Amino acid sequence: MGRQLLPRIAVALVAIEHVYILVLEMFFWNKPLGMKTFNLTQELADATTTLAANQGLYNGFLAAGLFFGLFTGNRVFKIFFLACVIVAGVFGAATAAPKIFFSQALPAIIALGLVLALDKKPAAQRSL
Template identity: 65%
Template sequence: MALCGLLLTLLVAALHAYFLVLEMFLWTKPLGMKTFRNTREKALATRVLAANQGLYNGFLAAGIIAGLVLAQPVLVTFSLVCVVVAGAYGAYSVNRRIFFIQALPAILALLLRTAHM
């Protein structure tokens, strides 16, 4: 159970590092536009906003990784809760898919981590 919680936590961190790359560096590239279903014009018009979003996703990944490396479970939990809140808000305000991609893995990681404690 503890290993599953750790692996899921690492997956959430990896996803958010990937979101950083997509939003900061690939937003106006074919992969970024396809992933977020953007036209070239919309991607160009929103690239600064997307980069800001990507930076925040990077902070979430960094919080999880720093918490794991420094053996600070409170930091890991806080970061995962932030991911859940961001994913729930994204699902509400942008697209329901975001809940399943972002919030659900973090919820599962929190549940598995809590079961281990």
């Protein structure tokens, strides 16, 4: 259990971050916190509220997949959803803001590395 604690914490932090992003995008997009976080004007925030809510929902799905992997111990789910976060973070960095790489992709890369290196069951206990 000891060597599996660090990857579990890392995956949990990535999942919690995506719940936070869900809340920002779905509920605070056109409020002061959301506008400050995403560097938006009130006009742009109001015009894109529905789009942001859709983005937030997708971030919630990423978090749900990571939490499912954590609660079931399913390594494949953790790997798959961390890879999805990495792809989304790299795409966001390339198309929206470079800082997204550091705030989303990099934590997921670190968590994925920890899962791959440390989150292994003995061969007799492996189901996936």
